Amino acid sequence: MIVYAEYVLLENFIMNYIILHMTSKFSKYPSKKYKLLIAAFISALYAFIIFIPSLHFLFTVIMKLACSMVIIVLAYTPHKFKDFFRLLGIFYLITLIFGGAGFAIFYFTNFNGIISNGIFYTTDVSAKNIFIAGGTAYLLIHFVWGYITDQVKKDKIFLKVKIQIKDTIVECVGLVDTGNALKDPLTNYPVMVVEYKALEHILPLEITDVFSSSKYPSLEQLSEIFNHNEWITRIRMIPFKALGTENGMLIGIKPDMVFIEKDQDVKNIKDIIVAVYNNELSKDGNYKALLHPDLL
Structure with a gap:
């Protein structure tokens, strides 16, 4: 042949x-x-x-x-x-x-x-x-x-999340996001991204005013407000990269505790940072937070 x-x-x-x-x-x-x-x-x-x-x-x-x-x-x-x-x-x-x-x-x-x-x-x-x-x-x-x-x-994993700061707790639904590799540069704690509206009631008035006036407030804006306030120790800057954003920054907050519920189990997490996202994470509103896979 x-x-x-x-x-x-x-x-x-x-x-x-x-x-x-x-x-x-x-x-x-x-x-x-x-x-x-x-x-x-x-x-x-x-x-x-x-x-x-x-x-x-x-x-x-x-x-x-x-x-x-x-x-x-x-x-x-x-x-x-x-x-x-x-x-x-x-x-x-x-x-x-x-x-x-x-x-x-x-x-x-x-x-x-x-x-x-x-x-x-x-x-x-x-x-x-x-x-x-x-x-x-x-x-x-x-x-x-x-x-x-x-x-x-x-088969996406949706979990119930509770975030506590002092005596106030807010609840939302979180999605386990395998693409979320964010960590706090200062402490190396995993970062959970949460919509601002889900956190609004747990934040002090000074912070809500800043987020209401600016979609992406800077660390300088927050530092001026909390220069002599205990909240300054909770504030973090979380660098991130996304499609169309090479050097983005998210404002992070150190909560007292985060509770993640899966079936009948509740996991208490103290070493975690909550990044505030001043937009919608889900178009249909199925979840308000993106969970770092290390949290599970």
């Missing part, structure tokens, strides 16, 4: 680019188009190893994994290990679905091909079959991914 090199390169380049693009889309990790094109082209060259016996050691499992990692770095340049392994996992998931869809299409169209060292080579591939396989895989991923994310949303 004759295997045409240009077909091998074209097939792999198209499918690899689609897979890399889909990985970026479903991981919500942005990447430059030229990076995806370069990574897709280099990964397409991997199939040519079959023609070079001296490079057949690259067909081992460890080398295949290493090559996959290189492709992820080339395509996305992740700066954190967490992002790197998340991209790698999604990349493999999408690759498996695309591979299954491709094999199904080729099977039902009576393809002629061979499998060598885990790589599939076909001689009668057509643009039509490539796009049918790609389209089928896209639909599978789209609907399956949507179902999975819906199930994850349903």
